[in-house]
Amino acid sequence: MSDRISVVIADDQRMVRAGLRMVVETEPDMRVVGEASDGVEAVALARRTRPDVVLMDIAMPRKDGLSATRELLATPGAPRVIMLTTFDTDENLYNALRAGASGFLLKVSSPEHLITGIRVVAAGEALLDPAVTTRVIAAFAGSPGPPANDELASLTPRETEVLRLLARGLSNAEIAATLVLGDATVKTHVARILMKLNLRDRVQAVVYAYESGLVRAGGPPSGN
Incomplete structure (x- = not known):
């Protein structure tokens, strides 16, 4: 088969x-x-x-x-x-x-x-498990460098917001509830984020968010 x-x-x-x-x-x-x-x-x-x-x-x-x-x-x-x-x-x-x-x-x-x-x-x-993923990345990312401006600039404000929430371990359904969006809309945003940042999956997006400095361990997301 x-x-x-x-x-x-x-x-x-x-x-x-x-x-x-x-x-x-x-x-x-x-x-x-x-x-x-x-x-x-x-x-x-x-x-x-x-x-x-x-x-x-x-x-x-x-x-x-x-x-x-x-x-x-x-x-x-x-x-x-x-x-x-x-x-x-x-x-x-x-x-x-x-x-x-x-x-x-x-x-x-x-x-x-x-x-x-x-x-x-x-x-x-x-x-x-998203909770485990974010805990581990937060513990080992250390002091993240400056955001990768060229790549991050390719995201729309809404996509950036979705990436921040994704990096905090929220599921698509939780992101949808937080931003008052439909589940399908969130899935589309996540897919576009992965495509624009050339990432394989949402785990790699979490790694990127921490290591680019978009989200910082132990504090609110950068740029808020």
């Missing part, structure tokens, strides 16, 4: 790869198109097979998962990446977001959570 979600599994432990493959291939709408045992193999395999999603271990030999993700996502048409780790630390999560990952899962996550996560990320959404 050509419409199945194609998945690459990258992990240096053979048993982990076998377990992940077994979980993924029990789903009729998914297929594993290859396995890699390190970051170098993962990048080459993903470029060759062009999967929808890569399950990427953080700690791997030759090239770690973060470096592999950055390299892979620097090319056009790159897959979405779910970062896998044994340790649930803010630093791991932040580094995964900075590398461009669309999701973050513990290796001890349930099979149901993994499958749901693959579907969510393949559909273009982000596999992260």
Whole structure:
């Protein structure tokens, strides 16, 4: 079936790869198109097979998962990446977001959570709790630099307002209620923001908002 979600599994432990493959291939709408045992193999395999999603271990030999993700996502048409780790630390999560990952899962996550996560990320959404995302970015962004004026200037005042609220962890429905807009209108604004700023998803928009200085940790959004 050509419409199945194609998945690459990258992990240096053979048993982990076998377990992940077994979980993924029990789903009729998914297929594993290859396995890699390190970051170098993962990048080459993903470029060759062009999967929808890569399950990427953080700690791997030759090239770690973060470096592999950055390299892979620097090319056009790159897959979405779910970062896998044994340790649930803010630093791991932040580094995964900075590398461009669309999701973050513990290796001890349930099979149901993994499958749901693959579907969510393949559909273009982000596999992260907004509250956790904003907490982590606020903690690690430090003192943000000056706003990227050229890029931010491309946003309309309403789009800028939506980005500020998105960066505070609000869902589309909460943004709609705050700004007295329809859900469809907010979705359109978010889509335009991602397009104008050349961002993959709303998680990357949150990272951008903090690191550009549009939103500052522990205070009101800049420019208010």
